[in-house]
Amino acid sequence: MEQSNHNFDVIISGFGPVGSVLAIFLARQGHKVAIFERWTERYPLPRAVCIDHEMLRMLRTLNLDHKLNDIIHAGGTYDWVNSNWQPLVKVDWGAATISQESNVNFVHQPSLEKILEEEIKTMPNIQLFLGYEVLEVGQEEEGVYLSAQNVETQNVKTFYAQYLVGADGANSLIRQSITSQWIDKGFEADWLVVDVLPHNPDDLKIKGTAAVQYCNPKRPTTIVPAGKKEGRYFRRWEFMRLPHETKEEMQTEAKAWELLSDWIKPENATLIRSAMYTFRSLIAERWRNQRILIAGDACHVMPPFMGQGMCAGFRDAWNLSWKLDGVLKDNYSANILETYTRERKPHVEDVIDLSMYMGRIICVPDEEKAQQRDEKFLNGTAEPMPEFPILTDGLISRTAKLNTLAGHIAPHGIFNIDGTETRLDQIVKQQFVLLTSKTIELSHDDTEILEQLNCKVVSIKHNDEITENGYQEQDDNIYNFMNEHNVQGVLVRPDFYIYGTAKQIAEVSALLKNLVQDLAQYTLIEAAT
Structure with a gap:
C-alpha cells in the first residue's frame, strides 16, 4: 500500500x-x-426534486x-385528494416565508x-x-x-x-x-418513480407548479414538478406497487407508459427515467x-x-x-x-x-380502509399534521428569560446599501449575528464578547427610516418579525438558527453572556460573570 x-x-x-x-x-x-x-x-x-425555503x-x-x-422554481399548491378528488390535505408550497423564499421549491x-x-x-x-x-x-x-x-x-x-x-x-x-x-422506524413501501419531459406543459391535467397526492386505493399516485433545465420543465409521477404486483413487472418501460396513460401520452412527452424505489x-x-x-x-x-x-x-x-x-x-x-x-x-x-x-x-391500497381515512379528513377528526420541527437540543439558550424562539429559524432580510440590494448572509458571512430593532450602546465588556464570538451586530431600521446608522430593510421582514414576537434582540447562529432573544434592548448584554457561558465547555473563552 x-x-x-x-x-x-x-x-x-x-x-x-x-x-x-x-x-x-x-x-x-x-x-x-x-x-x-x-x-x-x-x-x-x-x-x-425538492428544496425547502431554509x-x-x-x-x-x-x-x-x-x-x-x-434550475430552481417555486412550488405551488400541494393538494392531497381522495379517489373522487375531494380535498384531504392542502399545503401552500408557494407561500412566502421568513427566509424570503417560497416554502418549497423544485x-x-x-x-x-x-x-x-x-x-x-x-x-x-x-x-x-x-x-x-x-x-x-x-x-x-x-x-x-x-x-x-x-x-x-x-x-x-x-x-x-x-x-x-x-x-x-x-x-x-x-x-x-x-x-x-440502522434504527428502523417501520415504514416500507415500493414505488415506481417516473420522470418525464412534457413536450407541451399545457397538455398536462395537473398544470403549472401544482403538486398532487392522489390518494386513490386503486393506485396511490404522486404528481410533482421536477425542476427545470434550459427553460424546460420536468414532471414526476410516482406510482405505488400494489400487493398483487411484482417488482419485476413494474420495472419496464411499457409499464411506466401504462401507468402514465391516464395523465400523459407517449406522443406528448419524453420518458427520462423509470426506477423502482423502496421507501423506508x-x-x-x-x-x-x-x-x-x-x-x-x-x-x-x-x-x-x-x-x-x-x-x-x-x-x-x-x-x-x-x-x-x-x-x-x-x-x-x-x-x-x-x-x-x-x-x-x-x-x-x-x-x-x-x-x-x-x-x-x-399508502392505503385497501378501499374500505381508504374510505375510513377519507371520512376522518372530511369530518375533521383526522390526526392533525405535526408542525415542522425546530432545534430542541444542543447550542440554544435554556434561560427562561432569553429563550423565546430559541431553536427556530431566524428571519432573513434584504437591505439597501449604497443603492445596492444586499442579502443578510452577504453581510454576515456565516458567523454569529446579533439582530436588533433598537439602537444599542455596547459596553466595553459586550464589545469584547462580540469580538471573541466573531459576532456581527446588525441594527435593523424601518424601510422608510432615514438613518446613517444601521441597515435599512427593503421590506421590513426582520423588523416586522421582531415586532410580532415582541423582541428587540435576536442572537442568531451561523446556520440561521436562533440561539436566544432579548425582549428589551437592555437584556442583550445578558444574552451575549449566556451564549459565552454555553460555549465555555467548547472554547477557551472564559464564561462571563
Missing part, C-alpha cells in the same frame, strides 16, 4: 450534493478538502444565485450537481479523487486515514486528514466503520466516532412525501460546516461536534415522523 503525500483538513467520502456543499463551505473558510468518489462521472438522471436560503450563501435561478438535481461541481473545480483547496473506491478508514489521536483504490490502475493509496465525513449514501462504508446500526424510514444510531462523522443518506433515509430527503442532508452539512471550521481554527474544542448529533438527530427523526404521517395517508 502506497502512502500519499497529500494531507488535508477534511476528507469527504461521497460526491453527491451533500458532500459537495460541505466541501464548498469548508474551502471557502480556507480549509484543504479532499473528496473521494467511486464513479468518474455523476449520475445523469434526476433523483431529489435550504434554498442556505444554497444562496454560495453566491451562485444567477446559476441557481436557472430543482433539477443533475443541473444542481453540475453547478456545484463547476464551482468546486474553481477552488484550489478542494482536490477531487474521482474513480477512487474507498476500501478502509480509521483514526488515531491526531487524525484520520482513508485507503482508496484507483479503479483504473488498481493502485491503492492512503490519505490523511484531521477529520473525515462520510456522505456516501444509504449503504455507507463510513457508517459501517463507526459500527453505527431509517436513522443511524450514532453519527460520530471522534474524528469520523456521517451526513446525508448515510445517517437517515425517509419516505419522500414531504420532499425532505436532500434538505435533511443539506442541514447536516450546514450544521457541520461552521462547527468543523471552528474546530480546525482552534476557536472551539472538538467537543462542540457532540452537538451535531444532539441537534440533528432529533430534528431529522421528527422530519421522518412527519414524512411517515403523510405516507400513512396515501
